[in-house]
Amino acid sequence: MTDTVDLGPQARLIARIAERVTDDQLDGPTPCPAYAVHHLLGHLVGLATAFRDAARKDLGPTTDTPPTSGVPDIGPDWRAELPKRLDELAEAWRDPRAWEGETRAGGVPLPGQVAGLIAMNELVVHGWDLARATGQDYAPDTAALEAAHTFLAPAAEAPPSNGLFAPAVPVPADAPLLDRMIGLSGRNPEWTPGG
Numbered sequence: 001m002t003d004t005v006d007l008g009p010q011a012r013l014i015a016r017i018a019e020r021v022t023d024d025q026l027d028g029p030t031p032c033p034a035y036a037v038h039h040l041l042g043h044l045v046g047l048a049t050a051f052r053d054a055a056r057k058d059l060g061p062t063t064d065t066p067p068t069s070g071v072p073d074i075g076p077d078w079r080a081e082l083p084k085r086l087d088e089l090a091e092a093w094r095d096p097r098a099w100e101g102e103t104r105a106g107g108v109p110l111p112g113q114v115a116g117l118i119a120m121n122e123l124v125v126h127g128w129d130l131a132r133a134t135g136q137d138y139a140p141d142t143a144a145l146e147a148a149h150t151f152l153a154p155a156a157e158a159p160p161s162n163g164l165f166a167p168a169v170p171v172p173a174d175a176p177l178l179d180r181m182i183g184l185s186g187r188n189p190e191w192t193p194g195g
Contacts, residue, residue: 004116007093009141010123011086014044017131017138018082026074030133031191034071037133041082042072044126048085051119054105055092055112063104093119117151124148125185128178132191138178145177152184 018041026038035043046067053062075081092098099112110118124140125148131138140148166186171179179189 004093004096004099005120005143005147006090007116007120007123007144008090010120010127010144011048011090013138013140014123014127014130015083015086017127017134017136018044019079020136021130021134025134028133029193031129031187037130038074039071040126040129040133041078042074043067044130045074045078045082045085046072047119047122047126048082048089050105051115051122052085052089052092054103054110054115054119055089055095055098057098057101057103059104064107066107089119117147120144121148121151121185124181125187128182128187133193135193140178145181149177149181149184152181 021037021041026036026041028037030037030040032040032043050062050065053059093116097112099116101112103110103112103115105115105118124144127140128138130136168186169183169188171183171189173180175183175189182189
């Protein structure tokens with residue numbers, strides 16, 4: 001895949017889902033076993049910041065901290081901070097220069113094109129995580145979903161120790177594209193907070 005994709009529609013979708021998260025849902029489980037909802041929201045703030053800076057080639061602490069360095073969490077102003085960071089992320093990746101040359105995210109040097117696709121994949125997968133954890137409908141932008149699926153398909157064939165996610169969960173070939181993409185990310189498309 002060599003074309004750029006607009007992260008804006010997916011970023012706005014996540015902002016709308018986050019806006020509907022109630023305070024009593026913050027301690028609830030998510031499809032990410034180590035994360036409660038508030039951790040997942042903290043991860044979204046952090047990844048939006050890191051990939052915004054990766055797009056700008058503003059390399060430093062935000063782009064050099066591995067995502068496994070600790071369990072993220074939200075601050076008291078997360079309801080204002082998350083949509084702002086998501087808007088900044090989408091805007092940064094609208095600059096064609098973001099997709100060119102080299103950058104860094106999570107301490108890993110990456111071509112700009114790859115970093116942009118990882119950012120989109122993170123938004124699609126974690127948008128699903130947040131929607132599923134809080135009982136909301138989820139219909140990602142078609143271009144975002146296709147980009148995430150294209151990105152994950154070869155990664156899912158790599159040995160589990162080298163993958164970005166847990167081993168792929170088998171999903172029928174005729175399942176909806178969203179379910180197939182979620183399966184490739186190592187998640188069960190049937191996951192529910194109570195199950």
